[in-house]
Amino acid sequence: MRFGEGLAFVEKDATGQATAVISTTGQRYAADLFVVGIGVQPNVEIAVEAELEVDNGIVVDKHLRTCDPQIFALGDCASFPTGSTRMRLESVQNATDQGKHVAREILGIQDPYTVTPWFWSTQGRYRLQMTGIIHPDDEITVIGNPEAKKFSVLAFRDGELVGAESVNQPADQTIVRRMFTENIPLHLHQAQDACFDLRSHLKNAISPAAQVA
Structure with a gap:
């Protein structure tokens, strides 16, 4: 693991196979396998089809309800309010806790979602x-x-x-x-x-x- 370095160039052999990378500090790192992390985008197609509000995820209120009060969204795809901003979290804990919260909401226990991630x-x-x-x-x-x-x-x-x-x-x-x-x-x-x-x-x-x- 190298911190404070970025990718400057990928070396390839005659067949086009990547063999090494050159970092922004000039270091060369040979490798047999390359894994590229490019981030993720939430799947919101079903929300768009349902005419729900989307903005970097399915927009929900403090109770995890969408603009349609009969529909909840939770987990990686849900954009929920926190303080004066909104966030979308991709973690096991977030999905699990939000699932429990939605279950309580459906049962009539209505409290805002305030769990610390x-x-x-x-x-x-x-x-x-x-x-x-x-x-x-x-x-x-x-x-x-x-x-x-x-x-x-x-x-x-x-x-x-x-x-x-x-x-x-x-x-x-x-x-x-x-x-x-x-x-x-x-x-x-x-x-x-x-x-x-x-x-x-x-x-x-x-x-x-x-x-x-």
């Missing part, structure tokens, strides 16, 4: 996990031990925790997801304290009743 991937010896949606201009602070490849990056927007990305720190992700689920705040200045400990922060924030339980 989370993602994971295992790359060799590294377990990568993410909670929340982090923007490039969010403020970040790092906890853990980057040199040991066990750390988390906490992201803050307007001083409030909005997401976390972790390498080999599953416990941090469990804590962050619980904090989002239970609306337990974490401020940037708290995380930047030299003595800050994520587990202790959660423990101190839990109500006395919860601690007894």
Whole structure:
């Protein structure tokens, strides 16, 4: 895995078979197999035929209903509101949680969909996990031990925790997801304290009743 590099040129042999790539930094990488990731586009043909609103996916409201109140959309193809923007997520967690939410809506339990998204991937010896949606201009602070490849990056927007990305720190992700689920705040200045400990922060924030339980 190489970060900070782009594709500049693909070398081919006399038969036209790709044999290597030249990166934007000038490095040459020989390869036997090439996999090209070009992104995905949602399949919205059925929605168009049904005259539903589409915009980078099937547009739904905070209850995951389309412009036709009898039709729901969920998962990779659904564009749903989050804050002042909209998003479409391609993940197992998102599809599963939205499916559960739609089932509750059909049963008459009508609450807005507000589940915090989370993602994971295992790359060799590294377990990568993410909670929340982090923007490039969010403020970040790092906890853990980057040199040991066990750390988390906490992201803050307007001083409030909005997401976390972790390498080999599953416990941090469990804590962050619980904090989002239970609306337990974490401020940037708290995380930047030299003595800050994520587990202790959660423990101190839990109500006395919860601690007894």
